[in-house]
Structure formats: C-alpha cells, structure tokens
Amino acid sequence: xxxxxxxxxxxxxxxxxxxxxxxxxxxxxxxxxxxxxxxxxxxxxxxxxxxxxxxxxxxxxxxxxxxxxxxxxxxxxxxxxxxxxxxxxxxxxxxxxxxxxxxxxxxxxxxxxxxxxxxxxxxxxxxxxxxxxxxxxxxxxxxxxxxxxxxxxxxxxxxxxxxxxxxxxxxxxxxxxxxxxxxxxxxxxxxxxxxxxxxxxxxxxxxxxxxxxxxxxxxxxxxxxxxxxxxxxxxxxxxxxxxxxxxxxxxxx
Amino acid sequence: xxxxxxxxxxxxxxxxxxxxxxxxxxxxxxxxxxxxxxxxxxxxxxxxxxxxxxxxxxxxxxxxxxxxxxxxxxxxxxxxxxxxxxxxxxxxxxxxxxxxxxxxxxxxxxxxxxxxxxxxxxxxxxxxxxxxxxxxxxxxxxxxxxxxxxxxxxxxxxxxxxxxxxxxxxxxxxxxxxxxxxxxxxxxxxxxxxxxxxxxxxxxxxxxxxxxxxxxxxxxxxxxxxxxxxxxxxx
Numbered sequence: 001x002x003x004x005x006x007x008x009x010x011x012x013x014x015x016x017x018x019x020x021x022x023x024x025x026x027x028x029x030x031x032x033x034x035x036x037x038x039x040x041x042x043x044x045x046x047x048x049x050x051x052x053x054x055x056x057x058x059x060x061x062x063x064x065x066x067x068x069x070x071x072x073x074x075x076x077x078x079x080x081x082x083x084x085x086x087x088x089x090x091x092x093x094x095x096x097x098x099x100x101x102x103x104x105x106x107x108x109x110x111x112x113x114x115x116x117x118x119x120x121x122x123x124x125x126x127x128x129x130x131x132x133x134x135x136x137x138x139x140x141x142x143x144x145x146x147x148x149x150x151x152x153x154x155x156x157x158x159x160x161x162x163x164x165x166x167x168x169x170x171x172x173x174x175x176x177x178x179x180x181x182x183x184x185x186x187x188x189x190x191x192x193x194x195x196x197x198x199x200x201x202x203x204x205x206x207x208x209x210x211x212x213x214x215x216x217x218x219x220x221x222x223x224x225x226x227x228x229x230x231x232x233x234x235x236x237x238x239x240x241x242x243x244x245x246x247x248x249x250x251x252x253x
Numbered sequence: 254x255x256x257x258x259x260x261x262x263x264x265x266x267x268x269x270x271x272x273x274x275x276x277x278x279x280x281x282x283x284x285x286x287x288x289x290x291x292x293x294x295x296x297x298x299x300x301x302x303x304x305x306x307x308x309x310x311x312x313x314x315x316x317x318x319x320x321x322x323x324x325x326x327x328x329x330x331x332x333x334x335x336x337x338x339x340x341x342x343x344x345x346x347x348x349x350x351x352x353x354x355x356x357x358x359x360x361x362x363x364x365x366x367x368x369x370x371x372x373x374x375x376x377x378x379x380x381x382x383x384x385x386x387x388x389x390x391x392x393x394x395x396x397x398x399x400x401x402x403x404x405x406x407x408x409x410x411x412x413x414x415x416x417x418x419x420x421x422x423x424x425x426x427x428x429x430x431x432x433x434x435x436x437x438x439x440x441x442x443x444x445x446x447x448x449x450x451x452x453x454x455x456x457x458x459x460x461x462x463x464x465x466x467x468x469x470x471x472x473x474x475x476x477x478x479x480x481x482x483x484x485x486x487x488x
Contacts, residue, residue, distance in 0.1 A: 074420075074466035075459055076427035078438060083459070086451050169323035176431060183326065190333065198334035205322045205330055212321035 027180030275440025289362030376411025416473030
C-alpha cells in the first residue's frame, strides 16, 4: 500500500502541487495556500474595523456588526458558500470564478471570527491604556493606531496563525463549488485511478496534517514566547508564567 | 421566475416533506455523532488519566490527527476510502442501510471526540491535586473520588468550550451533503433544483440553521447557569 502511495506521488505530484496550471487555472496545494493567505490578509483589516465597530459607542455601528458576527457564527460555512455562489455573480453581474466566490466567503467568515479575537485583545489591555493615551493628547484614532492596536495585535499573533490553520481547513469546502484546490486535485487523481481511493485520500490527509501541524507548532512556540515577554521575563528564562493571550476558540473545521 | 415568494415553497407539500425529512436526518446525524463523540471522549480521557504507559502518546496522536486534518477530508477518507476496504459482506450491508448517514455519524463523531476529550482534559487539569488528596483522605476510592469530587468540578470548568464545540458539530453536520447524506443542506439543494427559487430556499435553510444553533447555545447557557452554584445564588 505504501508503494501505491509513493507511485501516486511520483505520477501526480505536479497535479497535486499546482493543478493544471500552464494549461488551465492554478490549482492544487499552491492554490490552497494562496487562497488561505489572501483570505487572511484581507480578513485582517476587516476584522480590525469590525472589532472597532463592536467596541464603538454608537449603536448604529455596533448593532449591525454584532448581528453579522452572530449570523456567521450560527450558520454553517457551507451555507455561506452557497449564498456567495448565488449572490456574488448576481450583484456583480459578471461571471465570477469560483476562486473569487470562495475568497469573498472566507474574508467575511474569518473576518467575523477574527474580529472577536481582536476585540478580546483590545478589551484585555484594560481601559487604562486608552485613558493614558488620551491624557497624553492622542485623539481616538491616534491612541488606537499608536498605543492600543500595536499591543493588542502583537499579543494576537498566535491566534492569527491558528486562524490561518482553520482557513486552510476551510478551503476544503470550496469543493462544493469546484474551487481547484488540493482537495479538488486529489479527487481528480482519484477519478483517474479509480482503484485506489483509500491511498489517494490518506495521502491527502497526510499533506494537510503536515501543513497544519507545523503551523500549529509555530503558533504554540510563539504563544509561549509572547507570554514570557508580556510577563517581563527575559526569553530563555525557565520560569514561564501561564499564557495570558486571549483564548478565543477559532472555529474548528 | 417571478419575484420573491416564500409561499411558493412553504405551501408546496412536496417541498415541505423534503425539508422535514432533511431536518430529521440532520438531527439524527447531530444526535448520533454527539453521543459517539462524547462517549469516546470520556474513554480517551480515562486512557489519558490512567497509568497505562502508551496511553498518553496514543491519545495525543489521535487528537492531533483529528484536529489538523480538515473534517471534510476525514469524511472523504471514511466514505470514499475506508468504505472500499471493508469486507464485501459488511459493505453490502452498509450500502443497503444508508451508508452515507452511518459514515457521516462515524466521521463527525470520531473527529469531534478529539475536541471534546481535550475540553474535558483541560477542565479536569484545572482542578488542583489537593482535591484528589483530600477526597482520598476522606476515604473515597480513586474511582469514587473521580466520580463525586473531580469530575463534577472538571466538567463544570469544561462547559464553555464543550458548548462551543457542540455548536460547531451541529454546523459541521452540513458537511454530510458532500458525501451524499440526505440531510438538510441536501434537501435544500434538491428543492432548489426543483423549484428554481434559490433565494427563498436558502433563506429558509439559513433561518433553520441559525435558529437551531441559537437553541443549542441557549441550552448550553442554561446548563452552565444551573451547574454554577455562584451563578445560581445570584439568579
């Protein structure tokens, strides 16, 4: 069986890595990673704006964003993907590639989840930071830009990496609208071979495991280091205090 | 296709019965996988707490696999992969008995057990060792100390993540459609194909999912309120 899997890798590694790229759209593992990285990069500013709106004193800003966050938390991602698949071409009036549909969905979905992380990060700093910054003559935005967000976002780095891991796992759902990602490529391989579905999907699971495990490992290392630094202990000191970064369950998938 | 018209779906008995069947199947997948996950999680926790030497790394590997591989890939491995490796007698029986549903329950349940067992473990670990020593000193055996002293406190600590993950499990039950389980999302796609009223049927499905998620969160909040003596005193 291991021989079968090595043979699959030898025969199809290019398809699994970049899909049918020179002759068709970019796919495979490369597309999975690009899609996840792009969604995180776009969801990040969205999540900061949403967090600020949720902490705002104006109900007109706070309520709609709160509703969006609860909505995305209560509805399966699959349902949101189907909605985008239906609505995005309808609103833009163009033939949108499934990649863009998936990207839109992931930005909204992960933006909503990360906004909870950002919000917790800002709240956990305490109001004294804001008061002090305002007393020193910063305006609201100046205080946010130079005092609050740099601290909150630094403490959030591990959470952002675990959101990245969830996003990689979320991209598999693009399968339902035929986004050419790694899962899609594995299904193509399976359809060509027909006789070795177990080997193909085990290989697929191993690849995802390797990527997600390494990223989770990095996130845990960073989390410990940041916890130590926040406690004012030099890196490398044995007495590491418990992590104080806000523990928000990123969505599992 | 004319404008927005919910009644076109809600007054059609055929569509309604399809939706009801979908809701029933979604509920079966959810209840089945939740029970499987919770019982397995308790077994995994017991193995981790036992003195069995290889137990800890084995359970850690189990948890690591199920948390780092996408749930959809796990379901595909079960349904497209492991299904074909089974002896023909068993796979024939499964095919005749709604194999998609069975594999959706097994796949989701085994995956969720990893999350539940980690939640329970962190809950139990937060109980100080003095509690166990005190219980043993009072004459409890190990099992009875676990049953009456450690677990009641540990489970109470683990309630918030358990509720979160129970809600995620409900939302993940929609993944069953990708291996062909006839659950709610599947019924929605069918009604969409028959009626061409995409917007209306998606809206109905979204409301149903949202309502059920909120109910699960609400039940969770009620249980944590009842389980917390301080909160009960306040209320």
